[in-house]
Amino acid sequence: MPEMRAALYDRYGPPEVLYEGRLPVPDPKPDEVLVRVHAATVNGGELAGRSGRMRLVTGRRFPQRTGLDFAGEIARVGAAVTGVREGERVWGMLGRSTFGSAAEYVTVRPERIAPAPADLALTQAVSLLAGGTTSITALRDKAGLKPGERLLVRGASGGVGSVAVQIGKLFGAHVTALASGKNLDFVRELGADEALDHRRTRPGDLGTFDVVMDTVGTEHPVYRGLLAPGGRMVAIAFDMEHPVAGILYILRSTVHGSRRIRAFSGNPRHALLAELTGYAESGDIRPVVDTVHPLGDIAAAHRALEAGGVRGKHVVQVV
Structure with a gap:
């Protein structure tokens, strides 16, 4: 079975528990697409998850993963999916309280993606999601x-x-x-x-x-x-x-x-993602990237966000 690189941790703790490991490439279900991830970002919820402050939700099964949003391209389309094609540049977010986008591939339902902004590099675009x-x-x-x-x-x-x-x-x-x-x-x-x-x-x-x-x-x-x-x-x-x-x-x-x-728990779907694409393509909003970190430096990315003083997003570049 082919494998992929992914950010993992085997226990709750400080950023140093994170490492780049390997997992099987996920196989999309008939109603899913497989996205090859180019970039993700670090969000506050992931810091809470990794540190153990969300353990009532995240549980005690390890290894656990990190990453909520992603920008990349469709690598494979499930048999029941229509309206998207392989090779299409997309961006999106995983489901509520679901982590794992800091990896080479993710599987998602098509309602959780939209076309990525055409004129932005994916490492820039992902900062807006x-x-x-x-x-x-x-x-x-x-x-x-x-x-x-x-x-x-x-x-x-x-x-x-x-x-x-x-x-x-x-x-x-x-x-x-x-x-x-x-x-x-x-x-x-x-x-x-x-x-x-x-x-x-x-x-x-x-x-x-x-x-x-x-x-x-x-x-x-x-x-x-x-x-x-x-x-x-x-x-x-x-x-x-x-x-x-x-x-x-x-x-x-x-x-x-x-x-x-x-108060609310974000769970964006296609319509909202597509609206955001429009704002980005029209120039109404612009990317806000603090630093781009390679996947192997995932611990440094978490550490930098925890340190504060950030300007925009810490981006994790996967490919």
């Missing part, structure tokens, strides 16, 4: 962001925040970005109307907002308090140091009070 699909869902579908509204993005230079700034501007909002001091010019270049150092700016000095998008996961009550009447907050992260308390607060706030927090 998680942030783009999350931001569109958060700002348009959950928060109902309207033109002219005031939007605050916390963690604006990160993998999701850097795309949220762009999507917010695309939807016509006035965007205030909170980021580290060294990244303020970066988020201004992405389109932020105001860029403020989160270490030097007190939340009480920010004013009020119609929508707050939180990618950091801490101080939810504080930033919820910045919402104007009728304001909406979308939280895509929670405090990993106190996960139970963070989750419970979000759950309570979804049903109590006038300024509710929206």
